[in-house]
Amino acid sequence: xxxxxxxxxxxxxxxxxxxxxxxxxxxxxxxxxxxxxxxxxxxxxxxxxxxxxxxxxxxxxxxxxxxxxxxxxxxxxxxxxxxxxxxxxxxxxxxxxxxxxxxxxxxxxxxxxxxxxxxxxxxxxxxxxxxxxxxxxxxxxxxxxxxxxxxxxxxxxxxxxxxxxxxxxxxxxxxxxxxxxxxxxxxxxxxxxxxxxxxxxxxxxxxxxxxxxxxxxxxxxxxxxxxxxxxxxxxxxxxxxxxxxxxxxxxxxxxxxxxxxxxxxxxxxxxxxxxxxxxxxxxxxxxxxxxxxxxxxxxxxxxxxxxxxxxxxxxxxxxxxxxxxxxxxxxxxxxxxxxxxxxxxxxxxxxxxxxxxxxxxxxxxxxxxxxxxxxxxxxxxxxxxxxxxxxxxxxxxxxxxxxxxxxxxxxxxxxxxxxxxxxxxxxxxxxxxxxxxxxxxxxxxxxxxxxxxxxxxxxxxxxxxxxxxxxxxxxxxxxxxxxxxxxxxxxxxxxxxxxxxxxxxxxxxxxxxxxxxxxxxxxxxxxxxxxxxxxxxxxxxxxxxxxxxxxxxxxxxxxxxxxxxxxxxxxxxxxxxxxxxxxxxxxxxxxxxxxxxxxxxxxxxxxxxxxxxxxxxxxxxxxxxxxxxxxxxxxxxxxxxxxxxxxxxxxxxxxxxxxxxxxxxxxxxxxxxxxxxxxxxxxxxxxxxxxxxxxxxxxxxxxxxxxxxxxxxxxxxxxxxxxxx
Numbered sequence: 001x002x003x004x005x006x007x008x009x010x011x012x013x014x015x016x017x018x019x020x021x022x023x024x025x026x027x028x029x030x031x032x033x034x035x036x037x038x039x040x041x042x043x044x045x046x047x048x049x050x051x052x053x054x055x056x057x058x059x060x061x062x063x064x065x066x067x068x069x070x071x072x073x074x075x076x077x078x079x080x081x082x083x084x085x086x087x088x089x090x091x092x093x094x095x096x097x098x099x100x101x102x103x104x105x106x107x108x109x110x111x112x113x114x115x116x117x118x119x120x121x122x123x124x125x126x127x128x129x130x131x132x133x134x135x136x137x138x139x140x141x142x143x144x145x146x147x148x149x150x151x152x153x154x155x156x157x158x159x160x161x162x163x164x165x166x167x168x169x170x171x172x173x174x175x176x177x178x179x180x181x182x183x184x185x186x187x188x189x190x191x192x193x194x195x196x197x198x199x200x201x202x203x204x205x206x207x208x209x210x211x212x213x214x215x216x217x218x219x220x221x222x223x224x225x226x227x228x229x230x231x232x233x234x235x236x237x238x239x240x241x242x243x244x245x246x247x248x249x250x251x252x253x254x255x256x257x258x259x260x261x262x263x264x265x266x267x268x269x270x271x272x273x274x275x276x277x278x279x280x281x282x283x284x285x286x287x288x289x290x291x292x293x294x295x296x297x298x299x300x301x302x303x304x305x306x307x308x309x310x311x312x313x314x315x316x317x318x319x320x321x322x323x324x325x326x327x328x329x330x331x332x333x334x335x336x337x338x339x340x341x342x343x344x345x346x347x348x349x350x351x352x353x354x355x356x357x358x359x360x361x362x363x364x365x366x367x368x369x370x371x372x373x374x375x376x377x378x379x380x381x382x383x384x385x386x387x388x389x390x391x392x393x394x395x396x397x398x399x400x401x402x403x404x405x406x407x408x409x410x411x412x413x414x415x416x417x418x419x420x421x422x423x424x425x426x427x428x429x430x431x432x433x434x435x436x437x438x439x440x441x442x443x444x445x446x447x448x449x450x451x452x453x454x455x456x457x458x459x460x461x462x463x464x465x466x467x468x469x470x471x472x473x474x475x476x477x478x479x480x481x482x483x484x485x486x487x488x489x490x491x492x493x494x495x496x497x498x499x500x501x502x503x504x505x506x507x508x509x510x511x512x513x514x515x516x517x518x519x520x521x522x523x524x525x526x527x528x529x530x531x532x533x534x535x536x537x538x539x540x541x542x543x544x545x546x547x548x549x550x551x552x553x554x555x556x557x558x559x560x561x562x563x564x565x566x567x568x569x570x571x572x573x574x575x576x577x578x579x580x581x582x583x584x585x586x587x588x589x590x591x592x593x594x595x596x597x598x599x600x601x602x603x604x605x606x607x608x609x610x611x612x613x614x615x616x617x618x619x620x621x622x623x624x625x626x627x628x629x630x631x632x633x634x635x636x637x638x639x640x641x642x643x644x645x646x647x648x649x650x651x652x653x654x655x656x657x658x659x660x661x662x663x664x665x666x667x668x669x670x671x672x673x674x675x676x677x678x679x680x681x682x683x684x685x686x687x688x689x690x691x692x693x694x695x696x697x698x699x700x701x702x703x704x705x706x707x708x709x710x711x712x713x714x715x716x717x718x719x720x721x722x723x724x725x
Contacts, residue, residue: 002281006273009325010266016326020210020319027213034216035173037223038230039134040165042300043390043583048507049486053423053499061457061464064421064500067136068126069160070147071404078119079106083153091151092124099139102127113414121411123404128162136162137169159404164392167401171650172230176237179645186641187245194249194634198338199331200256204248204638206327207319211240214315215308222307229301232308234654238646238661239591240312242639243287243598247280247320249635250602255328256335265332269325277321279605282534283598284317289526290594293519294587298511305587313594353629353674357622360675361682368679371671372550379553381560387512388579389505391474396650397575409472417451418473420485420500422465427493429461437463440491447484449477473501474577482506509582516586523593534601535608536699538691543680544604547672548596555592555664556585563656572659574652581653588657592664599636599673603628607681617688621681629674636669 009016044051054064070091077084085107092103104125106114114122126147130136140147140162148158184205191201215236222228254276258268291309294302328335360367392405408415422444430436434455444453449469456464467485471478482503490496524545531541559580562568566576607624614620640662647658681688691699 002277003270003274005277005321006270006325007266009273009322010269010329013326013329016322017330020323020326024210024213027217031213031216031220034220034223035169035230035233037220037228038232039223039227039300040137040168040230042227042229042304043508043581044504045297045299045508045511047298048504048511049497050499050503050507053421053497053503056423056425056462056497057421057456057464057499060460060462063127064419064456064464066125066160067128067162068140068147068158069123069163069404069408070126071121071123071157071159071407072151073116073121073155074153075120075155077153079115079122080119084122087151087154088122088124091149091156092126094149095126095146096143099129099143100126101129111414113412116411117413118411121407123408123412123415126160133162133165137165140166157400157404157407159392159401159408163404164395164401167395167399168651169230171395171399172233172654175646175649175651175654176233178648179237179642180241182648183241183642183645187638190634190638190641191245191249192340195252195256196339196341197336198340200252200335203252203324203327203335204245207248207316207324208241208244210319210323211244211312211316212237214319215240215311218311218315219308227300227304228307229304231301231651231654232304234646234649234657235305235587235591236308236312238643238658239291239309240316242642243284243313243595244316244319245638245642246598246635247284247316248324249631249638250276250280251320251324252328252335253631259333259335265329269329272328273321273325275605275609277325279602280317280320282530282605283601284313284320286527286530286597286601287594288313288317289530290523290597291590293523293526294590296519296522297515297586299508299583301583302586306590309591351626354622354626356629356674357625357678358618360678361618361621364679364682367675368683371676371679375550375554375667375671379550379557381558381565382553382556385556385560385585386476386564386579387509387582387585388474388476388577389501389508390581390653391472391501391577393474393575393577394581394652396573399650416472417468417470418478418501420467420469420482420498420503421456422467422485423497423499424463424465424491425495425497426461426463427495433458433463437465437491440488441465443488444485447481447488449481450485471502474505474579476578478502479506505582512582512586519586519590523590527593527597531597531601531604532691532695532699535604535689536691536696537689538695539684539688540604543677543684543688544597544600547600547676547680548593550676551596551664551668551672552589552592554667555588555660558663559584559588559656559660562659563652572647572655574655577652580656584653584656584660588660588664591657592661592668595639595661595665596668596672599632599669600677602632602635603673603677611689617685618682621678625674625678632669632673636665640665 057064072088074084088105106122128136128139130139150156188201188205191204192198195201219228219232251272255268255272258271288310291313292306294306297303392402395402424437437455441453444450444467449471450467451470452468454466456466469478469481471481479502482498486498528541531544532538563576564578564580569576603624606627607620610620610623611617643658643661647655647662649655649658
């Protein structure tokens with residue numbers, strides 16, 4: 001199959017490149033408009049008690065959140081000064097009435113909660129036009145300049161939910177541009193060092209550009225039929241560019257090897273596709289399956305990560321298997337042109353990696369007994385992980401909307417803490433809801449850490465009861481308050497649902513707890529099947545899964561140590577919240593599991609190739625590592641550079657993704673692939689290649705295998721027969 005693909009890419013190279021040009025043009029013209037079609041947030045689980053409570057209240061009673069908050073301050077005057085009031089009201093009256101459908105101030109509400117402790121600051125709450133969050137964001141963006149205009153004699157800052165989303169959007173776009181500006185030059189220099197020439201070095205970046213543009217196209221198409229989070233762009237850029245570079249590195253390296261063996265261009269290309277091309281296909285499918293498992297969660301953020309990641313992997317794989325071979329067919333021996341460094345001689349079959357493998361395999365038990373406990377110890381902090389949600393601290397310190405929230409919590413006694421919303425639906429609407437709800441409110445006031453309870457509104461037989469606690473929505477003690485509120489019995493003749501920021505986190509954690517076993521089971525089963533199809537073994541997939549668990553546990557432990565406990569917060573420029581975002585472990589499991597299999601497939605493909613040729617397990621492992629160790633290390637380093645650039649993101653959970661991936665990739669490419677894999681394969685010996693007899697016979701006849709250059713064995717030969725050669 002892949003050999004035929006190589007022949008096709010060579011003979012139809014101009015057609016393939018012409019279609020690639022059309023694809024690029026479409027991506028540049030239409031795909032790059034994806035930013036304007038993506039949604040914000042998406043961290044809550046739909047169709048839960050909290051989601052339904054807020055939906056009921058907002059459809060019947062009114063909004064629960066604050067769209068925009070404008071914070072005003074005077075250095076000399078106080079809120080009691082008439083000039084202060086005139087300046088604020090003049091500013092608000094200049095906003096378009098069709099866009100700002102409601103305002104609330106200290107003077108309209110008479111609430112002391114709107115005045116700071118020192119009396120020099122106040123704030124206004126703006127309600128924007130728009131049925132959905134995206135509509136309200138569009139409204140805000142139309143009037144942002146007017147809202148942010150500074151009134152005479154006052155200082156002003158803009159915050160609130162919609163302003164936070166707008167700032168997150170801007171920060172995301174800025175982070176992506178900065179990450180690409182940081183990583184691309186470094187990656188290009190490293191590729192020149194790896195390949196020695198500019199032409200070969202440019203090919204991985206060519207495939208990376210195709211992967212990103214193609215993923216943008218797919219995401220924009222998906223956004224037309226379903227909600228897709230703006231944060232999917234981060235995963236597209238990280239995974240798309242990183243894996244495209246990996247895949248191109250594998251294929252270009254093998255192509256140059258085949259040319260160096262004296263093959264003509266077509267033969268070199270077909271053999272490259274039959275070996276490295278097959279490996280790239282299996283790697284892409286395995287990574288794509290792992291990442292797409294996030295669609296099993298009903299959370300828009302995780303589904304969007306699945307859409308973006310799977311799209312990036314699919315396009316990176318397809319570009320590496322179509323456009324890249326066509327371009328190599330056109331370049332031929334010119335792939336080695338524009339040499340910056342003198343080409344290195346081919347590495348000896350008994351080079352550094354070969355000697356390392358034999359060194360490890362002489363003492364396999366020692367390596368296993370030392371390295372496995374080290375990885376397990378690194379994972380210990382994850383046992384104390386606390387999971388939470390996303391709040392204003394996800395933005396970098398100094399971000400305007402974050403500063404507004406922190407100022408309100410610090411300087412406005414009535415604005416601190418958070419609200420819990422109880423949606424009370426009456427079977428028979430009472431004439432006096434206050435009297436009907438009085439016993440229920442009295443019980444709510446007895447819940448520990450509840451500061452105030454009031455009726456927020458009543459309409460259509462629905463009452464909104466607002467419970468205020470001193471804790472902010474993401475503080476862990478606030479969850480006990482929600483549990484206490486939910487434990488209060490509903491008044492007779494009513495149905496009660498409790499929502500709010502904290503309740504949404506509790507319900508999200510419950511959904512993640514319920515769905516995670518299905519996701520893990522799906523990924524493990526699919527990966528096991530794919531690795532069996534690739535290598536014809538039941539033992540290797542099982543071992544690979546155990547290796548992944550070790551590297552994942554170490555990465556998760558490091559994330560808790562850094563982001564929950566706050567170590568390295570100064571170096572990485574973030575504020576530790578005392579918990580990690582609950583969706584991050586799920587997303588990182590899917591992505592890291594797939595990326596770990598990327599290197600596993602590449603290494604074991606060459607090991608299997610050697611084992612089929614010689615029947616010697618130890619020699620096959622040593623030669624396989626010799627032929628792939630340098631490429632795997634180079635690919636891992638390049639991927640780390642791409643991902644590490646996103647560790648500079650101003651959005652904390654994006655930074656967390658970047659740091660987690662860097663740690664996991666580094667551990668996987670060094671400790672796991674270079675040391676643990678040879679050690680465990682030496683201990684298992686020929687058992688590495690065991691499979692139940694019926695399946696082994698099926699694989700020998702139908703399995704997908706690489707064909708060693710110019711050599712093929714009869715599929716009817718058994719492994720013992722090979723061993724006797």
